[in-house]
Amino acid sequence: GAGVSQTPSNKVTEKGKYVELRCDPISGHTALYWYRQSLGQGPEFLIYFQGTGAADDSGLPNDRFFAVRPEGSVSTLKIQRTERGDSAVYLCASSSTGSISDTQYFGPGTRLTVL
Amino acid sequence: KQEVTQIPAALSVPEGENLVLNCSFTDSAIYNLQWFRQDPGKGLTSLLLIQSSQREQTSGRLNASLDKSSGRSTLYIAASQPGDSATYLCAVPNFGNEKLTFGTGTRLTIIP
Numbered sequence: 001g002a003g004v005s006q007t008p009s010n011k012v013t014e015k016g017k018y019v020e021l022r023c024d025p026i027s028g029h030t031a032l033y034w035y036r037q038s039l040g041q042g043p044e045f046l047i048y049f050q051g052t053g054a055a056d057d058s059g060l061p062n063d064r065f066f067a068v069r070p071e072g073s074v075s076t077l078k079i080q081r082t083e084r085g086d087s088a089v090y091l092c093a094s095s096s097t098g099s100i101s102d103t104q105y106f107g108p109g110t111r112l113t114v115l
Numbered sequence: 116k117q118e119v120t121q122i123p124a125a126l127s128v129p130e131g132e133n134l135v136l137n138c139s140f141t142d143s144a145i146y147n148l149q150w151f152r153q154d155p156g157k158g159l160t161s162l163l164l165i166q167s168s169q170r171e172q173t174s175g176r177l178n179a180s181l182d183k184s185s186g187r188s189t190l191y192i193a194a195s196q197p198g199d200s201a202t203y204l205c206a207v208p209n210f211g212n213e214k215l216t217f218g219t220g221t222r223l224t225i226i227p
Contacts (some may be wrong), residue, residue: 004158033214040216042119042204043159056214091158100146100208101166104215106159 023092031098136206
């Protein structure tokens with residue numbers, strides 16, 4: 001596609017529920033990143049994929065968070081037993097090769113609200 | 116651990132004025148620094164990427180400077196327009212991996 005897309009754009013759920021957030025990167029980009037942005041803050045790194053594998057998942061806050069990228073393109077961020085503190089905008093980005101010199105291109109984000 | 120700071124958190128200026136946004140970082144061993152723009156409810160748009168070997172990078176009315184030794188970068192916007200109103204974020208990648216560390220942003224409002 002022309003850019004990074006994310007679905008849904010908004011997700012409202014109840015505490016304790018399970019949610020999945022989807023990211024479609026730019027076609028051909030091998031690197032994919034997930035970030036989380038709380039109100040008034042800059043984005044914080046969650047996980048980075050190179051191809052199908054998670055190269056760095058050090059930003060995942062706890063084991064309720066999990067992400068996959070089974071075919072090296074689309075990625076899904078999964079959150080189990082959601083808590084009110086999980087409310088944030090979840091941003092996905094992709095880059096061509098994952099090189100440190102590559103520009104990361106961001107999607108519009110998914111705004112998650114946990115009631 | 117790299118920390119990135121942006122001051123002020125918010126800035127309002129009249130249309131037509133030139134302005135400077137500031138970004139500071141604690142670890143000067145950076146590979147590059149990137150400036151982004153974020154409109155309300157939208158994702159991030161990359162504005163400028165300045166390599167550690169560069170002192171400046173320009174795109175239209177935007178000019179980014181980088182002083183690694185002092186841990187500072189500035190984004191200069193010339194002849195500001197109402198359409199420039201947005202939140203501006205700076206970010207640096209970590210050596211050894213590519214994840215970006217972001218500042219908290221400066222919310223810019225251009226007053227017509």
